[in-house]
Structures are given as structure tokens and as C-alpha cells.
Amino acid sequence: MKQTDPTATTAAPGASAASEEATAPSAATRSEYCVIACAEAWRDAGEILASPMGTVPVIAARLAKLTFSPDLLLTDGEALLIGDVPAVGAPSAVTEGWLPYRRHLTMAMGGRRHVMMGASQIDRFGNQNISCIGDWERPKRQLLGVRGAPVNTLNNPVSYWIPRHSTRVFVEKVDMISGVGYDSAAAAGPSATRFHDLRRVVSDLGVFDFGAADHAMRLVSLHPGVTVDQVREATGFTLATAGEVPCTREPTAEELRLIREVVDPRGLREREVRS
Numbered sequence: 001m002k003q004t005d006p007t008a009t010t011a012a013p014g015a016s017a018a019s020e021e022a023t024a025p026s027a028a029t030r031s032e033y034c035v036i037a038c039a040e041a042w043r044d045a046g047e048i049l050a051s052p053m054g055t056v057p058v059i060a061a062r063l064a065k066l067t068f069s070p071d072l073l074l075t076d077g078e079a080l081l082i083g084d085v086p087a088v089g090a091p092s093a094v095t096e097g098w099l100p101y102r103r104h105l106t107m108a109m110g111g112r113r114h115v116m117m118g119a120s121q122i123d124r125f126g127n128q129n130i131s132c133i134g135d136w137e138r139p140k141r142q143l144l145g146v147r148g149a150p151v152n153t154l155n156n157p158v159s160y161w162i163p164r165h166s167t168r169v170f171v172e173k174v175d176m177i178s179g180v181g182y183d184s185a186a187a188a189g190p191s192a193t194r195f196h197d198l199r200r201v202v203s204d205l206g207v208f209d210f211g212a213a214d215h216a217m218r219l220v221s222l223h224p225g226v227t228v229d230q231v232r233e234a235t236g237f238t239l240a241t242a243g244e245v246p247c248t249r250e251p252t253a254e255e256l257r258l259i260r261e262v263v264d265p266r267g268l269r270e271r272e273v274r275s
Helices: 015-023 030-042 055-066 101-109 149-155 182-188 228-233 253-263
Strands: 049-052 080-082 095-098 113-117 158-162 198-203 206-209 218-222
Touching: 030 055, 030 113, 030 158, 030 198, 030 253, 049 055, 055 113, 055 253, 101 113, 101 149, 113 149, 218 228
Parallel strands: 049 113, 113 158, 158 198
Antiparallel strands: 080 095, 198 206, 206 218
């Protein structure tokens, strides 16, 4: 006959399920889908330098290093290669190397990095503008300037992060070419196309590549809650689609933990992308 321990406590019905529910991560926010989509740009990248520009790309690069791209090189944003993955805004405790501006430029010219830049304007072929709005000789608004965009786009892989998808950003034709798109590179000839490689565009609405005819931009995934019609209405040119457009992939429970507890515990991602 089975004996019963009189000191044992009996769990209330449903207690186990409630405990599991309490420890399960809450549903991913729009900003977290954006982090995942940006991180995928560096999947299995190997030992190259990630150059993320913007809060979400910085979080994404660090997430990629902690998960599927452990060999990815990160910097402190100034002159050091770091060997750890601190939270955004926290100092690094491990220095792996010295990377002053002159060496960074050498690495850029050699193609050993993948930059994720922003864009004030971008067109269907990936021409990017961060210089000015309006005619260059008398612009309506002065922006950053061309900066390193031409060298980036002609010498190493480039992706783009755009936190506010609108017809003001996704335009038929950019006012000035800073980053070189596929049509402009083709017009310039082999010297421009040899290492030209635009990988993806991530916005707060979805993910895009340049897999349509003539390397035109196409929609490849939608963030949950977004429709194809919404994306088209917010885009200033005719946008191709890759058949039935899927949703951007779900972050795993471990990825959500890393985003929320390790890389961005202050929730800075939510300031860049409204959920």
C-alpha cells in the first residue's frame, strides 16, 4: 500500500501552470521585432566589424553577438574594439583592440565591416540621402552631409534602419545621393559595382531587400499588426512584394531575455519605436 507523507504540501490546482505563465516572457513589442530584424542582417557574419547607427541597430548588433554571430566585432563607439557585450550606455570592461579613425577607414576600404546606416530619404534602388532636402545649391534643409556614405556603400555591405516609415523618407527620387544605390552604381560602371552590396532595409513597418527586377526594393516581411496596404500607403514609390508576405520572425524567449535584461534593460528601444 502506498504511504502518504503527512508533511508534504499539495499544490493547488493550476499552480504549476500559473507559475509557468508568471515566468514566461510577455509578448514582443514592435521595437523588439525591429531589433530581431536588424540583428538578422549580421547572422553568421563571421569576424567582421558591425557598425550600427541608431539605438535599435546597436541593440541588434549586441544581440547578434550574444546569439548567432559570436565572432562579430563590436566597438565602444569611439576607438576601442570591445570583448564583452555591455548594456547600451554602460562602459565596456574588456578591451580587445585599438581602432582609431584611420584604422577604421582602412577596414571600411577593405570590406571587413557591415554598416547599418540611417536615411533621411531612400528610393526604390537604395540611393540614400543624409545631406540635404531640396536642391543642393539652395536646400530647404541642411542635414548631416554626405559623410562616409559613398565609401560605405561602394566598399562593404550596407543595410539601413528607418524608425519612421513614411512617404517623406521612402521617396521616388532622393534629393541628393549620399549612399549609392544599385542603379547609380550600375551607371558608374565596374569600379562602383565590384563590392556594392545593399543587404536589407528595416523600418518600423517591415523588412525589405533589393530582390525585385533591376535590384528594386521589395517587401519581404511585415511586423505583426502591419498590412501590405499600410506599407504601400507609407511608401512614395511602387513597392514590389515577394509573393505572400510573411510576418517578421518571432524572437525566442532567450532573445527577449537578452534584449530586456542584458542589452537594453532601460528600454531605450521603446523610445525609438513606439509600440
